[in-house]
Amino acid sequence: MPIYKAPVDEMLFLLQDVFRFDRYNNLRGFADVSAEALEAILRQIARLAEEVLQPLNRIGDLEGCRREPDGRVATPKGFKEAYRQYAGGGWVGLSAPVEFGGQGLPETLTMIVNEFVVSANMAFGMYSGLSQGAIAMLIAHGTPVQKATYLPRLIAGEWTATMNLTEPHCGTDLGLLRTKAVPQPDGSYQITGTKIFISAGEHDLTENIVHLVLARIEGAPSGTKGLSLFLVPKLLPQSDGTPGAHNNAVCGSIEHKMGIHGNATCVMNYEGASGRLVGEANRGLQAMFTMMNVARLYVGVQGLAQSELAYQNAALYAKDRLQGRAISGIKFPGRAADPIIVHPDIRRVLMSIKAFNEAARALVIWTALKEDVRHRSPDEKEHQAADDHLGLLTPVIKGVLTDQGFANTVAAQQVFGGHGYIAETGIEQIVRDARVAMIYEGANGIQALDLVGRKLGKDGGRAAIAFLKEVQSYLNERADSDTLNPYLRPLGQTLAHLQQASMWFMQNAVGKADNAGAGANDYMHMFGLVAMGYMWCRMVEAAQAKLARGENTEHCRAKLVTGRFFMERILPETAAQLARIEAGADSVMELPAEAF
Numbered sequence: 001m002p003i004y005k006a007p008v009d010e011m012l013f014l015l016q017d018v019f020r021f022d023r024y025n026n027l028r029g030f031a032d033v034s035a036e037a038l039e040a041i042l043r044q045i046a047r048l049a050e051e052v053l054q055p056l057n058r059i060g061d062l063e064g065c066r067r068e069p070d071g072r073v074a075t076p077k078g079f080k081e082a083y084r085q086y087a088g089g090g091w092v093g094l095s096a097p098v099e100f101g102g103q104g105l106p107e108t109l110t111m112i113v114n115e116f117v118v119s120a121n122m123a124f125g126m127y128s129g130l131s132q133g134a135i136a137m138l139i140a141h142g143t144p145v146q147k148a149t150y151l152p153r154l155i156a157g158e159w160t161a162t163m164n165l166t167e168p169h170c171g172t173d174l175g176l177l178r179t180k181a182v183p184q185p186d187g188s189y190q191i192t193g194t195k196i197f198i199s200a201g202e203h204d205l206t207e208n209i210v211h212l213v214l215a216r217i218e219g220a221p222s223g224t225k226g227l228s229l230f231l232v233p234k235l236l237p238q239s240d241g242t243p244g245a246h247n248n249a250v251c252g253s254i255e256h257k258m259g260i261h262g263n264a265t266c267v268m269n270y271e272g273a274s275g276r277l278v279g280e281a282n283r284g285l286q287a288m289f290t291m292m293n294v295a296r297l298y299v300g301v302q303g304l305a306q307s308e309l310a311y312q313n314a315a316l317y318a319k320d321r322l323q324g325r326a327i328s329g330i331k332f333p334g335r336a337a338d339p340i341i342v343h344p345d346i347r348r349v350l351m352s353i354k355a356f357n358e359a360a361r362a363l364v365i366w367t368a369l370k371e372d373v374r375h376r377s378p379d380e381k382e383h384q385a386a387d388d389h390l391g392l393l394t395p396v397i398k399g400v401l402t403d404q405g406f407a408n409t410v411a412a413q414q415v416f417g418g419h420g421y422i423a424e425t426g427i428e429q430i431v432r433d434a435r436v437a438m439i440y441e442g443a444n445g446i447q448a449l450d451l452v453g454r455k456l457g458k459d460g461g462r463a464a465i466a467f468l469k470e471v472q473s474y475l476n477e478r479a480d481s482d483t484l485n486p487y488l489r490p491l492g493q494t495l496a497h498l499q500q501a502s503m504w505f506m507q508n509a510v511g512k513a514d515n516a517g518a519g520a521n522d523y524m525h526m527f528g529l530v531a532m533g534y535m536w537c538r539m540v541e542a543a544q545a546k547l548a549r550g551e552n553t554e555h556c557r558a559k560l561v562t563g564r565f566f567m568e569r570i571l572p573e574t575a576a577q578l579a580r581i582e583a584g585a586d587s588v589m590e591l592p593a594e595a596f
């Protein structure tokens with residue numbers, strides 16, 4: 001059965017040595033977290049993830065969720081008790097505003113909690129995971145009454161939230177959406193329509209569920225400009241906020257799916273359900289984007305978290321499984337064979353995943369800190385720079401971490417040979433669970449188009465220019481460092497590829513949009529590699545400084561080797577990506593549809 005050990009020490013290294021958490025003490029909530037408190041918080045959630053949530057992961061997969069004839073849904077055995085512990089521990093509202101019952105701690109801590117929880121049990125994590133986006137959305141767009149009614153309950157984890165966009169005929173293209181909203185004399189709306197694939201649409205973990213539903217008010221324009229966002233609770237709150245009568249929002253069925261069986265993916269039927277408008281009419285997509293952007297980062301973390309889980313189990317197996325002898329000579333003469341960790345090909349796989357995970361985690365933490373700056377800095381310039389960073393990096397984190405995260409779970413499965421294909425070892429569940437993260441919250445092809453088509457040129461390219469400038473300045477400032485040079489040089493080459501690719505789009509995609517569409521996926525991955533290469537340089541620099549002080553040598557030495565591996569064996573991929581981008585769209589688009 002799979003094991004999981006939350007990477008607490010790795011997180012502490014990132015927070016304290018690489019990003020210097022204490023530098024952010026001017027921001028609300030940071031000064032409350034001393035070094036001791038930080039470690040205590042991480043160890044506490046690590047224990048919950050390892051001891052409570054992870055043992056339920058297999059049970060959830062085998063048992064799945066069960067829908068009763070009346071539409072109620074039962075979650076797998078143990079989920080309810082675990083949820084009680086999780087919500088009771090205050091983890092849902094860890095970073096939420098104190099005025100609504102949250103703890104007001106940095107968002108960065110929530111991002112760390114998310115990784116641990118998702119590694120331990122991805123299906124479980126999604127029940128409250130969606131509440132994070134709903135909380136952010138309500139803070140930004142809710143009325144005072146909506147905030148007072150919903151925020152304290154969502155933050156306490158007493159209620160959970162869902163996001164309802166997808167309909168049978170409409171997924172990516174939300175302009176086709178048909179769910180209807182009819183205004184009522186009391187200011188509410190009657191919502192009618194069918195939503196599919198709704199994560200955590202119905203369950204028995206909380207007394208109430210708050211559905212955030214995109215719908216079109218009668219007579220509103222067609223397309224996305226006619227969409228509005230509605231709060232549609234499962235149980236209608238009474239005047240004191242406590243849940244009252246049942247709304248006409250019912251789970252029609254649960255989807256049978258490839259993975260995350262422990263999470264109920266529901267068809268939701270709204271038949272004249274009572275809803276309240278959130279934000280302005282016809283600007284529902286803008287409000288929903290507040291929720292979606294939080295969810296996209298969460299999904300990116302899912303990719304990393306499953307990659308980490310797969311890595312830990314593959315590494316353990318590789319040290320245990322005896323097959324063949326090392327090609328450089330027998331390493332364990334006392335045993336019938338050497339463990340497969342001696343084989344370079346197995347190490348190639350493990351090192352690739354390890355090098356990716358550590359950089360991806362740094363990228364997530366760096367971005368989470370920007371999220372804190374965005375929400376908590378009083379400085380307008382800092383706030384804008386952080387907002388730019390998040391806009392630019394969100395599609396990269398979502399797309400790259402989930403594409404490569406899934407690929408890593410498959411690579412880890414290979415380490416198990418045939419034992420990885422049968423259910424007993426549990427690695428195949430990780431592969432199945434990880435797959436969906438590439439699909440939902442905007443399929444990854446759409447993330448790549450978002451990056452190239454929207455984010456790159458936004459505000460005259462301000463965000464992209466700032467990112468490229470930051471990496472270039474980092475390289476320039478350290479150009480004389482002999483110890484860092486082996487890491488800086490490959491990053492410099494890769495940065496040049498990214499600059500060349502950006503230029504190529506400017507010159508070749510403006511008049512020929514297919515060139516952007518055909519190269520977008522490679523560009524997104526190239527962007528991810530440059531960002532992770534930059535993260536590696538910063539981690540190596542921090543590790544070298546610690547080594548110079550004689551601290552923590554084993555962990556730091558491993559950092560230098562893993563960073564070198566990333567530079568030598570993963571970063572060179574940007575050359576191939578550049579070649580594909582510059583090949584343009586011709587061979588992609590030439591064949592007529594009938595030829596396929």
Ligand SMILES: Cc1cc2nc3c(=O)[nH]c(=O)nc-3n(C[C@H](O)[C@H](O)[C@H](O)COP(=O)(O)OP(=O)(O)OC[C@H]3O[C@@H](n4cnc5c(N)ncnc54)[C@H](O)[C@@H]3O)c2cc1C
Nearest residue numbers: 163164165166170171172197198199440441442443445446
């Ligand atoms: C387990 C699970 C849970 C989910 N949870 C939720 C949820 O909680 N709430 C919710 O609302 N939805 C949810 N979804 C739905 C999910 O977000 C959609 O499946 C996803 O957005 C893609 O939509 P689609 O399936 O209709 O695919 P389509 O939109 O039909 O896309 C099919 C393919 O075409 C590509 N494509 C489409 N349009 C374009 C274009 N213009 N340019 C280039 N490529 C394009 C896509 O990238 C994709 O690869 C969930 C899905 C699953 C499987």
